[in-house]
Amino acid sequence: MTIEVFYWPTSNGKKVTILLEELGAPYQVTPLNIGRGDQFGERFLSINPNSRMPAIVDHAPKDGGEPVAVFESGAILLYLAEKAGRFWPQEDVRAKYDVVQWVFWQMANQGPKTGERGHFWRLGPEAGDQAYARRRFDDEVHRLYGVLNNRLYDRRYLAGAEYSIADVAAYPWTVAWAQQNIDLDEFRHVKRWFEELSARPAVQRGLAVTAGEPEDPATLSPEEQERRRKILFNQRARPAPVA
Structure with missing residues (x-):
């Protein structure tokens, strides 16, 4: 694995998979079910403190050093294009x-x-x-x-x-x-x-990337539906950890 993609098939997630397909870069999808609240898990928050999808971890960065984590879809596109030297001119x-x-x-x-x-x-x-x-x-x-x-x-x-x-x-x-x-x-x-x-074939492949079987909301209990509404809408600041 080179690029780990924390992904849910939204428009922002598909930006990343489209570019990776265009580049022919090896990547692995780590599903992040935003309806369920996976984006608030501790590992993901350590990568993206804004708790929004997508994010990537490059396990083979260009400098050969430690893995590089990038969040925000626009920043991810810049990072990947710069690393590959494609789809973003650098000299002009x-x-x-x-x-x-x-x-x-x-x-x-x-x-x-x-x-x-x-x-x-x-x-x-x-x-x-x-x-x-x-x-x-x-x-x-x-x-x-x-x-x-x-x-x-x-x-x-x-x-x-x-x-x-x-x-x-x-x-x-x-x-x-x-x-x-x-x-x-x-x-x-x-x-x-x-x-x-x-x-474009790569665009078609990037759009087709999934994150597992789609979930039927009708299978969720009323309690689970209410829990999800509370974590998805009208969010306020998360308290900082106690030192």
Whole structure:
């Protein structure tokens, strides 16, 4: 094993598996069931103090030293691309930061805003009137598709003529465009880019990575469902260990 991937098949997790497949790098998935609360286990917290998936441990880092742990999906993409010397230019400073700024755009905009949209649309009537929040994030996700569309109208990929980790970062968050209430025909440059990336064999393999058999929520007891709701929603600060 070279790269250990703490993984659940979410959009952020799929960024990592897509890039690893593109690189042909050996890796092993360690399933992290975020619905069950695995992300709060002590080993994972020692790797990712933010208790969010994914994270990696590179057991064969480039310097030959001790294993390297990296959390945050954008940081993982930078680490893996730099180590392999692919999908992120290093010599040309302009090309390098064209990629970096679009990775950061995805991390700061596309991912969080699309995630918030999904959150408010999943809430039931017991949560109260969500009309404003739903409209707010529907509009923001639509705006972000427009940003992608305007970026892609005169270039093949997000950072220019070459496929890069900027595309790897953004692509998994566009897979569910229909559920995001997006008409992809309205964004024809995004549609062209999306279809091209969807046809890449490594992208297909990365998307197909699982973390075991899916769990049927109907099999959970009411008590377990309530426990999971408490650990997944409305989290507050964890107390620091006692010295």
